Amino acid sequence: ETGVTDTTIRIGMFGPLTGPTAIGSLPLLGAAAIYKDINDAGGINGRKIELSIEDDACDPNKTISATKKLISQDQVFMIHGGWCSGTVMAIKPELARNPQLPFMVLGAASAAISTPVTANIFHPIATTAAVTRTMLDFALSKPKTQRIAIVSHSDEWGKSHITPLLDLMKAKGLEPVESVWLERGSTDATSQLLKIRAAKPDVVLAILYPPELTLYLRDANKYGIKAPTVTTQGVSIEDMVKRVGNPAATKNLFVFYPLSATLDAPKFKKWVDVYRRYYPKEPVETLSFMGMTGALAIVEAIKRSGPQLTREKFMAELNTLRDFDPGIQSGSLTFTPEVHAGISAGKMIYWPVDHPEIIDSYPAAKSQ
Amino acid sequence: MLEVRNLTVKFAGLTAVDDLSFTVNQGEVFTLMGPNGAGKTTAFNAIGGFVRPTAGHVALRGQSMAGMSPAQVAALGIRRTFQNNGILREMSVLENVLTGLELSTRSSFWGCALGAPGSARAERDATRRAREMLGQMDIAGLADRPAGDLSFGQQRLVEIARAMVAGAELIMLDEPAVGLSPGERLHLGQVLRELTAKGMTVLLVEHVQDLVMAVSDQILVLNYGKKIAQCPPSEVRNNKDVLEVYLGHA
Amino acid sequence: MFAQLIMSGIVNGSVYAVVALGMTVLYRSTTVVNFCHGEFFMLGAFAVLVAQQLFGWTYAGSIVFALAMLFLAGCAIERVLMRPLQNAPHISMAMMTVALSYLLKGISRFFYGREVKPLQPLIGGDPIEIGSVILMPQDVLIAGFSLLVVFGFFYFFQRTETGKVIQAASQTPRGASLVGINVPLLRNLMWGVGALMGAAAGILIAPNTLVYPDMGGHMLIRAFAAMTLGGFGSLPGAVAGALTLGVLENLIGGYISSSLVEITAYLVIIVVLIVRPQGIMGEWRQGRG
């Protein structure tokens, strides 16, 4: 089989190692740490995993050539990659042209990647649909929440959240009281904030990347917007608290949390250790662990495929994965031939005083 | 052939050309003379469409040139040189002369793009004519040098060649002899004579008296934008005003 | 809301103004439009950060360090990269600044690619409320500083002999040499000053935007728009353009649509240039580009 020898399995990976979104290389490192860990433990069925890592710089066109290189030059067995939704969407045609090639998404969340389902694309993270559903449910768990405002980027990532979010709201008979765009690279959010303030929202759903969310939170504090801010898994709470540098501005921030526990929780130490072992210098953030479940699922499916590993067998095994939960993600992973969006649940996290806490509903009724 | 009537050009508060009228006949060399700042170049610019006259009008063969753009004037068959160098520095000498043939090269856009034979032939003809002109000006040896690398005088020669190559009806030379060596001046005089013999008309602005006296048929002397004399060269030296303001008593 | 939009617009515009002024000064004195000005902006902020974190210096010390570094960097760039090109076509010089911009960004990404660093405000304190308008102390500082810089340069170019000499040297460098002006030295200093101005703007705004390698790019386009609006090379034009742009962005975002904020700058450019090709205050001087 392509990419498989008696002693090795070659897996291609890609992610934004460089560029403005290079922070997205952390999930790639997390997944790579799992593979290295497996190799150090003796490999799978006598085979060790070899990685071919490509930089996509979050650029769709670069990703297309990277994918072609992985497929036809490096001859990988499968690909595990993609942190930016745009890059994964861009290679869908290429993946469709190679239906035998298994593709596991690394961290990109857009629901459109796995819905409708493509036979060889597996999506082991909470999709934007799942994320926004959780965010909305969370927002509505606050008593008497009526008025919801949205602030978002207008790029692919932003829109991949907005679309399912608006659908969900409509299904509940809700309309956002205000919906504003904040572009990437903005240096000021005054006009957006004043509009939001004027709309008097009960809660603000912010679909923003870290730099703009920082700007937003600071300005929101400045202009005295008291409504809680609920945001996506694109940011990590520790990082935001550090960046904003003003506890008053972040105490009402609630972030979708894809993991099972806070990073400092004892039960999560195992994974932090794996990561630290192989990447001691890299920052340990929520993002660092988002690729791990996918990696473990791959390892599991390879293991189940037995010594006679083929792509076909491997994908069949993936499709039988039920409630796979190594304890990293906040929910368990299930793939069926009909559903490749494997994770459908998530939690929220916030930073009440000096450490993060995971919660399910507002006001903070502690879940653990 | 060229008729200038009551031409006036004013710049904020300054009348550069003042009610100037003259007529240039076919095949003659008509010279504008006058002290510095008398308005000669400005008159040229007004005829060539580079400045808009405040009053008066200009006509070629009875056709009014009022409000024409420089390109339209050129299309009528008028070429000019510039006092301060109008060379195309980054093109070779041959290309400079070829641009002088822009209007008389009959190649079409799509013909050129698709390499149609007719257009290719037109282009080849133009090249031949340009080379002939360079030969006539005795600078064929410079043909492939970048024009910007030439000495000042050489550039003037190229510019003159470029103005003359298309066989324009009227060429206007603004101080062509500046920077030319005495030998080249003599040669320029000869070339001008040859061209007028073929029916070309020349409107000349020049301070160099050898050349002016040798080639002119008519001389018009300007001072502060006003005509103070118009006569054949032989009589200019006898005009007291002209001696006073322009030639001096040397 | 209106008053608040105007006030924040002015504060934003002030930052654009400092950036645009840095570029205008350089343009006036060398006719080069510096595409790596955004990187000077970014490096200024990074230099403060490095001085604070690596050397453990005080904030004030770090700022002085950053400004000095950037001044030297500007001079060095002129000496090493730009001077050899002084006789090359203008576009080569423009491309050199583009290359430099990539290089500086590339290098800073190499070291700080994944990081976005916070920088504390120059002056902290609680928001100041004036009627319905809320301003941070930092905002006031920004506006005040740019006002100062604007008047300083205006005086320099309009009233002093050196200012005139610089302008003369940029228009006809050969002529300037012919009257005994040390053109290379002047250029060198002006590059230093340009870089310093970029750094100053960077340091001013970094507490609001955080420090990251790409922070300069967005600023650059705003500065371009401001310069276009006011007319290239005009100092008061750059400032007026910058303030107008800052306010317009906010008003459009506030009253029309937030999706238009990002292209306000471009719309302004297009409209202004179509209506008045030389900018609002620009004299009609043909760029060499």
Added chain:
Amino acid sequence: MPDPILRISGVDVRYGRTLALSDIDIDLFEGEAVGLLGTNGAGKTTLLNALSGFLRPAAGELRLFGASINRCPPHVIVRRGLLHLSQERDLFGDLTVHDNLRLGSLARAAKSFDRNLERVCHYFPRLKERLRQRASTMSGGEQQMLAIGRALMAEPRVLLFDEPSAGLSPLFVQEIGAMMQALRKEGEITIILVEQNMLLAAQVIDRYYMLRAGRIVARGPASELEKDHEELAREYYL
């Protein structure tokens, strides 16, 4: 004999691979005026550019007031007192006549600006009328006057004239001749004059050098130029 003010010895100048001047030797003594003649493209301007520091000689040496100026940038040479009036004039087109003159005096004679301004206005009354006009809108001849005036503002000790009569009316050519003579008399100015106008040259200079294709092909006293210049032209220019 006193030391020469300007000594050009064995100078070669190249444009890339082409040799534009080869083996030029000229000595210039205080208060002297030397003519540099030659056809178009002979290399006259090239020599002046080398003297004023815009071109570096490929070989040989240039000494001004006894010190080598081979590697000096133009502005240093200007400050030592050698002024070059270039063929392209190189005026500050966007500045006014007054500002052009002011900048001319800046490097060497800022203090005596008023006196020099008066002197220039005396030579060129037209400039006085137009002190506020932008240089680029002046007529060709007026620009030439301005260029000469700007050079004079620096109180030069050596003046290189590249065709000063270009574009000037006959009357003015005479005046410029007179001016150059006056300069030599009153100010001990040393002059190198490039000129196509033989009559003017003969009026001003003491000696001449004839260049052809980058070499000195003849030299002699000015008196030789006063003979029939048609013949001269034939001899040297064709």
Added chain:
Amino acid sequence: MDKTLSTSKETGPMTGPPGGSKRMALLALLLLLCLLPLVVNDYLQFVANTMLVYCLVAVGLNVVLGYLGQLAFANAAFFGIGAYAAGLSMVHFGLSFLWATIIGAACGGLAGCLVGLPALRVRGYYLAIITLAFGELMRWLYVHNDPVTFGSGGFNMPQIAVFGVPVDEQGKYYVFLAAVLIGVGATSLLLRSRFGRAFVAVRNNELAALSLGINVNRSKVIAFAWSGLITGLAGALYAALNGRVSPDTFGISQMLMHFAIVMIGGLGSMAGSIIGAVLLTGMPELLRNFPGLEEIVFSLLLIIVLFLMPKGISGFLAGRLPILRERLYRESKDA
């Protein structure tokens, strides 16, 4: 297509005076190019195809930047317009690839005309900025017109077929090669005619050009339109190449890439455009294993070329290899 190919063989897309040997060299090169797909894998084929597209891009930009001498930043927009026009006409109207390509090129040409108009009034850096603004405006339109342009995510192209035959990576290569031959051939013929001379004359001295009867305005519009046409064509091919069109592709970094290609290859040189395109599209692929170095290497390359080769690589080589020398004028055969 055949007709142009044969005529471009007759004179050769870049032949100048030396004639014979140059033509042979070009023919040999063409033959080699035709055989390339036999020896490369899909990925390398894709890289080669990208190079072909960028050859057209560089040639298109060179017309405006190198010949007309206008600092215009609109070519990334033309590129995008070509890609969107071609892609959308296939998606929305089900046009065939060839028609879509023609439409892409035509829309690029129209956009060129449109941008040429301000160029009549605005020059220098003002032109640079208004064209930059035009490009960003186009991008904004793509992002905020979801129903037509599919918004910020862009859209996938349908399967490409030529005369009903679906083409794979290899097939695209031949289609692209033909397009490059036509585009580059026609452009270089045009540039060596009076039109090309008019462009350069406008760049050197507009007043002088006017006095020679060169219609400066028309020349500018023609140059922009042609540049738009070629770049639009490239855009259409680019859409086919990637199978996906998204707005972020056509931003300022794309534009700077084009500039770098032209500057490194050589301003005002057809051969230079091609050298630059091949070099700069190849470079990122070579640097794949050194993430983070791409920008640095790219900028250093640009700096080195600006320093050591003021006329770009082609100017540098032409100094040594006469075969690369290009002239604007068309030499008469019998002279």
